[in-house]
Amino acid sequence: MIPPTPLGMPDEDGSGEIARTDLSTPAVGRLSLYYRELHRLLDSGQTSTNSRDLAAMVNVSAAVVRRDLSSIGSVGRRGVGYDVESLANHIGAVLGSGVHWKAVMIGVGYLGNALLRYRGFERLGFSLAAAFDTDPAKIHQVVGSTKILPMDQLETVLREVKPELAILTVPSEQAKEVADKIVGLGIQGILNFAPTTLRVSSAVAVINVDLASELQQLAFRIQNG
Amino acid sequence: MIPPTPLGMPDEDGSGEIARTDLSTPAVGRLSLYYRELHRLLDSGQTSTNSRDLAAMVNVSAAVVRRDLSSIGSVGRRGVGYDVESLANHIGAVLGSGVHWKAVMIGVGYLGNALLRYRGFERLGFSLAAAFDTDPAKIHQVVGSTKILPMDQLETVLREVKPELAILTVPSEQAKEVADKIVGLGIQGILNFAPTTLRVSSAVAVINVDLASELQQLAFRIQNG
Structure with missing residues (x-):
């Protein structure tokens, strides 16, 4: 297993072993879920795991877990599996979770309000x-822990704080602008x-x-299950 | 273009032209987005559209739009394109939107609260x-427009109302149970x-x-863009 680089930052030596750019979107999504489950194991004091258990936690096959992890350079040891903390740190480095990302939110309606209170973001x-x-x-x-500011301070604050990310929770009509x-x-x-x-x-x-689209996909699966 | 069956219900004559079971999950997701955009066109009074415009609205290629629509039996007419209302009805039938789906929500925290107020669900x-x-x-x-009931009425209400769907917005620890x-x-x-x-x-x-996972995927894309 490749040890994570200091501070969990992506390595910049060009080895390409930590910061992979060729992962598919579904693979990145699964890595994010392994990361979540590994942190749950860490919180519960568990120090080692294996592809079969990780697979069960995320509802994929053990083969998919092994392929995903080996694609980022993590290979479990036979009969031992993976060290939970090292693996979590390594996936975190690949996903950029060691980087401190700054985000702003535009539009604090009910959904924005709920997202501001959601603790899952800070953990990552x-x-x-x-x-x-x-x-x-x-x-x-x-x-x-986020202060709501007037829209006319948007430009000043963004120039000063330099956030990389924005969460857009405005009505559809305003989203583009x-x-x-x-x-x-x-x-x-x-x-x-915004549903656009x-x-x-x-x-x-x-x-x-798009939350309505998710519900629609669920209905489709039931209808055609 | 195949006309939608009455009331937008999936056909049951076994032709398989309306209710397709072999659509991929991404294709269903895209159909759901075309459906959303077609309804926006309908609301604005537009009666016809084409694959290029639909593609631009959903941010895919026109070829993907044509493939998706032809896979459900809708072929645009050269130089004319698609009739907005017929196409919306047809996609709606495929997605089961003509069916009246009943859903319940379990757990009304901030996110549940936001989702209960979200009008996008009713429209579909x-x-x-x-x-x-x-x-x-x-x-x-x-x-x-939804009443919050105590958990001890869950069994009675579900047996009586017979909802097909549930939106689970409880803490992770309670999700499984x-x-x-x-x-x-x-x-x-x-x-x-629930993030599990x-x-x-x-x-x-x-x-x-998993909302935190979505943000993590976004960060990954920026880091590796």
Whole structure:
């Protein structure tokens, strides 16, 4: 197993063994789930695990786990398996969780409110530096540990704080305009909850989460199960 | 283009042209997005569209749109494209949106609260029949248009209302127990927001939505972009 580089930062020596760029989106999603389960094991004091147990936790086959982990250079030892902490650190390094990512949220409606209170983000190294809304009644409230600021401070704060990520929880009609604005201010990735597909510069990473679409996919599976 | 069957119900004559069971999960996801965009066009009064415009709305190639639509039996007419309403109805029938799906929610924390107020579900034919929570302060409140009931009424209500779907917004530690219980009461599909992978009977469809994992995938893309 390749030891994680100091501070969990991606290595920059060009070996390509830590920071992989050729992982598929589903593989990255699974790594993220292994990472979550490994941290649960760590919290419970467990020090070693194996591909079969990890597979059961994430609902994939043990072969998929072994392939995913070997693709990032982690090979379990026969009869011993994987060291939980080393593996967690290694996956964390690949996923960039050792990096301290700064995020801002635009639009603090009910969903934004719920996401600001969600502790799962901080655990993964994301800090929500600020949230923005147009509603005067919400301005200067602190939700979770994030202060809500007026939209007219967006530019100043983004130039100062330099967040990499934005969580977009505005109505669909405003999503495009807000996205263009924050991309212009240096945002590199957007997690978009507005039920519209964002089209921004290809240099910007966008993940669209459409909750109604998820429910629709579930219904499709039931209907055709 | 195959006309949708009456009431948008999947056809049952065995032709297999409406209710397709061999669509991949990503294809179903894309159909769900076309459906959303077609309804936006309908709302704006637009009557026809084409694969290129649909592709731009959903951020895929026109070839992918044509392949997806032809896989469900919809072929655009050269120089004319697709009739917006017919296509929306047809995709709706494939996705089961003509069916009236009943859902319940278990766990009304901040996220549950936000989801109960989300109007996107109703538009797609999902009704949230009831929500359940253990907190006495929340019981009998109406959020959105859904009443919050005590957990000890779960069994009675599920046997009476017979919902097909459940939205699980409980803490991770409770997810497994609650899932087993509602599956025992006849729930056929679970949209799970608890950050843990649910393992239930293979006869039950489960879609896990892990919001922290989505943010982690976004960070990975930025780091490796």
